[in-house]
Amino acid sequence: MNIYVSNLSFNVQDEDLRGFFAEYGEVSSAKVILDRETGRSRGFGFVEMPDNAAAQTAISELDGATVEGRNIKVMEAKPKEDRPARGGGNFGGGGGYNKRY
Template sequence: MNIYVSNLSFAVQDEDLRGFFAEYGEVTSAKVIMDKFTNRSRGFGFVEMADKEGAEKAIKELDGATVDGRAIKVNEARPKEDRPKKPAYSNNRW
Protein backbone atom coordinates (compact mmCIF):
# COMPACT_ATOMS: atom_id res chain seq x y z
CA MET A 1 0.00 0.00 0.00
CA ASN A 2 1.29 3.46 -0.90
CA ILE A 3 0.97 6.09 1.84
CA TYR A 4 1.17 9.89 1.48
CA VAL A 5 2.70 11.79 4.42
CA SER A 6 2.52 15.59 4.56
CA ASN A 7 3.46 18.46 6.87
CA LEU A 8 6.87 16.91 7.50
CA SER A 9 9.63 18.94 9.09
CA PHE A 10 12.26 19.94 6.54
CA ALA A 11 14.79 18.03 8.68
CA VAL A 12 13.07 14.66 8.10
CA GLN A 13 14.99 12.38 5.73
CA ASP A 14 14.15 9.10 3.99
CA GLU A 15 15.48 6.92 6.80
CA ASP A 16 13.54 8.93 9.41
CA LEU A 17 10.35 8.42 7.43
CA ARG A 18 11.08 4.70 7.15
CA GLY A 19 11.58 4.54 10.92
CA PHE A 20 8.20 6.12 11.68
CA PHE A 21 6.43 3.28 9.83
CA ALA A 22 8.73 0.31 10.51
CA GLU A 23 7.00 -0.67 13.76
CA TYR A 24 3.77 -1.28 11.79
CA GLY A 25 5.24 -3.71 9.27
CA GLU A 26 7.66 -4.10 6.39
CA VAL A 27 8.46 -0.80 4.70
CA THR A 28 9.46 -1.49 1.11
CA SER A 29 10.32 2.16 0.35
CA ALA A 30 10.27 5.57 2.01
CA LYS A 31 10.99 8.76 0.10
CA VAL A 32 10.91 12.41 1.18
CA ILE A 33 10.27 14.52 -1.91
CA MET A 34 13.01 17.06 -2.58
CA ASP A 35 12.82 20.33 -4.50
CA LYS A 36 14.82 19.87 -7.69
CA PHE A 37 16.21 23.42 -7.64
CA THR A 38 17.11 23.90 -3.96
CA ASN A 39 17.57 20.22 -3.02
CA ARG A 40 15.55 20.90 0.17
CA SER A 41 12.63 18.84 1.40
CA ARG A 42 9.24 19.90 0.07
CA GLY A 43 7.63 18.78 3.36
CA PHE A 44 5.95 15.61 2.12
CA GLY A 45 6.82 12.08 1.15
CA PHE A 46 5.61 8.60 0.31
CA VAL A 47 5.93 5.30 2.13
CA GLU A 48 5.25 1.93 0.53
CA MET A 49 4.31 -0.91 2.88
CA ALA A 50 4.06 -4.59 1.96
CA ASP A 51 1.18 -5.44 4.32
CA LYS A 52 -2.16 -3.67 3.87
CA GLU A 53 -3.25 -4.29 7.49
CA GLY A 54 -0.03 -2.81 8.87
CA ALA A 55 -0.33 0.14 6.51
CA GLU A 56 -3.91 0.84 7.58
CA LYS A 57 -2.91 0.66 11.25
CA ALA A 58 0.00 3.04 10.60
CA ILE A 59 -2.30 5.51 8.83
CA LYS A 60 -4.80 5.40 11.70
CA GLU A 61 -2.19 5.80 14.45
CA LEU A 62 0.23 8.23 12.80
CA ASP A 63 -2.28 10.66 11.27
CA GLY A 64 -2.08 13.76 13.45
CA ALA A 65 0.99 12.54 15.37
CA THR A 66 3.58 15.17 16.26
CA VAL A 67 6.97 14.72 14.63
CA ASP A 68 9.67 17.37 15.13
CA GLY A 69 7.03 19.73 16.50
CA ARG A 70 4.67 19.34 13.52
CA ALA A 71 1.39 17.42 13.32
CA ILE A 72 1.82 15.17 10.29
CA LYS A 73 -1.01 14.17 7.96
CA VAL A 74 -1.01 10.53 6.86
CA ASN A 75 -3.38 8.90 4.37
CA GLU A 76 -3.49 6.43 1.52
CA ALA A 77 -1.88 7.92 -1.57
CA ARG A 78 -4.17 8.48 -4.51
CA PRO A 79 -3.10 7.44 -8.00
CA LYS A 80 -1.77 10.31 -10.10
CA GLU A 81 -4.79 10.30 -12.43
CA ASP A 82 -7.18 10.85 -9.49
CA ARG A 83 -5.65 14.22 -8.57
CA PRO A 84 -7.18 17.42 -9.93
CA LYS A 85 -5.27 18.78 -12.90
CA LYS A 86 -3.46 22.09 -12.55
CA PRO A 87 -4.08 24.61 -15.30
CA ALA A 88 -1.21 24.85 -17.74
CA TYR A 89 1.01 27.87 -17.28
CA SER A 90 0.45 30.45 -19.94
CA ASN A 91 2.88 33.19 -20.82
CA ASN A 92 0.21 35.06 -22.75
CA ARG A 93 -0.61 38.45 -21.33
CA TRP A 94 -3.98 39.16 -22.84
Protein backbone atom coordinates in the same frame (compact mmCIF):
# COMPACT_ATOMS: atom_id res chain seq x y z
CA MET B 1 -0.05 0.13 -0.14
CA ASN B 2 1.34 3.53 -1.06
CA ILE B 3 1.01 6.08 1.77
CA TYR B 4 1.19 9.87 1.49
CA VAL B 5 2.73 11.76 4.43
CA SER B 6 2.54 15.56 4.60
CA ASN B 7 3.43 18.44 6.93
CA LEU B 8 6.84 16.89 7.56
CA SER B 9 9.60 18.91 9.18
CA PHE B 10 12.20 19.94 6.61
CA ASN B 11 14.75 18.02 8.73
CA VAL B 12 13.06 14.63 8.15
CA GLN B 13 15.01 12.40 5.75
CA ASP B 14 14.18 9.10 4.01
CA GLU B 15 15.54 6.93 6.84
CA ASP B 16 13.59 8.91 9.45
CA LEU B 17 10.40 8.42 7.45
CA ARG B 18 11.13 4.69 7.13
CA GLY B 19 11.65 4.50 10.89
CA PHE B 20 8.25 6.05 11.68
CA PHE B 21 6.50 3.25 9.76
CA ALA B 22 8.83 0.30 10.41
CA GLU B 23 7.39 -0.31 13.87
CA TYR B 24 4.05 -1.15 12.19
CA GLY B 25 5.42 -3.61 9.63
CA GLU B 26 7.68 -4.07 6.64
CA VAL B 27 8.47 -0.92 4.67
CA SER B 28 9.31 -1.45 0.98
CA SER B 29 10.38 2.15 0.43
CA ALA B 30 10.28 5.57 2.06
CA LYS B 31 11.03 8.75 0.14
CA VAL B 32 10.94 12.38 1.21
CA ILE B 33 10.28 14.51 -1.88
CA LEU B 34 12.96 17.12 -2.58
CA ASP B 35 12.78 20.40 -4.48
CA ARG B 36 14.57 19.98 -7.82
CA GLU B 37 16.31 23.33 -7.69
CA THR B 38 17.31 23.63 -4.03
CA GLY B 39 17.56 19.97 -3.01
CA ARG B 40 15.61 20.79 0.17
CA SER B 41 12.65 18.79 1.44
CA ARG B 42 9.25 19.89 0.17
CA GLY B 43 7.65 18.75 3.43
CA PHE B 44 5.98 15.58 2.17
CA GLY B 45 6.86 12.05 1.17
CA PHE B 46 5.64 8.58 0.30
CA VAL B 47 5.96 5.24 2.08
CA GLU B 48 5.21 1.84 0.55
CA MET B 49 4.15 -1.06 2.76
CA PRO B 50 3.37 -4.48 1.24
CA ASP B 51 0.95 -5.52 4.02
CA ASN B 52 -2.30 -3.53 3.68
CA ALA B 53 -3.43 -4.32 7.24
CA ALA B 54 -0.13 -3.06 8.67
CA ALA B 55 -0.35 0.01 6.43
CA GLN B 56 -3.89 0.79 7.64
CA THR B 57 -2.73 0.47 11.26
CA ALA B 58 0.20 2.80 10.58
CA ILE B 59 -2.10 5.35 8.92
CA SER B 60 -4.57 5.36 11.81
CA GLU B 61 -1.81 5.55 14.45
CA LEU B 62 0.40 8.15 12.74
CA ASP B 63 -2.19 10.51 11.24
CA GLY B 64 -2.09 13.62 13.41
CA ALA B 65 1.00 12.47 15.34
CA THR B 66 3.51 15.12 16.36
CA VAL B 67 6.92 14.68 14.73
CA GLU B 68 9.58 17.32 15.38
CA GLY B 69 6.91 19.75 16.57
CA ARG B 70 4.61 19.28 13.56
CA ASN B 71 1.34 17.35 13.30
CA ILE B 72 1.84 15.12 10.29
CA LYS B 73 -0.97 14.05 7.98
CA VAL B 74 -0.95 10.42 6.85
CA MET B 75 -3.31 8.87 4.30
CA GLU B 76 -3.44 6.34 1.51
CA ALA B 77 -1.88 7.92 -1.58
CA LYS B 78 -4.23 8.64 -4.46
CA PRO B 79 -3.16 7.64 -7.96
CA LYS B 80 -1.29 10.39 -9.79
CA GLU B 81 -3.65 12.26 -12.08
CA ASP B 82 -2.71 13.18 -15.60
CA ARG B 83 -2.07 16.88 -15.70
CA PRO B 84 -1.96 18.99 -18.84
CA ALA B 85 1.52 19.70 -20.14
CA ARG B 86 2.97 23.09 -19.27
CA GLY B 87 3.26 25.77 -21.88
CA GLY B 88 1.37 26.19 -25.10
CA GLY B 89 -2.31 25.58 -24.78
CA ASN B 90 -5.19 27.97 -25.10
CA PHE B 91 -5.76 29.90 -21.92
CA GLY B 92 -8.43 32.18 -23.35
CA GLY B 93 -8.35 35.91 -22.92
CA GLY B 94 -8.58 37.27 -26.41
CA GLY B 95 -5.61 37.18 -28.66
CA GLY B 96 -4.55 39.29 -31.53
CA TYR B 97 -3.19 42.74 -30.84
CA ASN B 98 -4.39 46.28 -30.30
CA LYS B 99 -3.91 48.40 -33.37
CA ARG B 100 -4.10 52.16 -33.01
CA TYR B 101 -5.35 54.23 -35.87
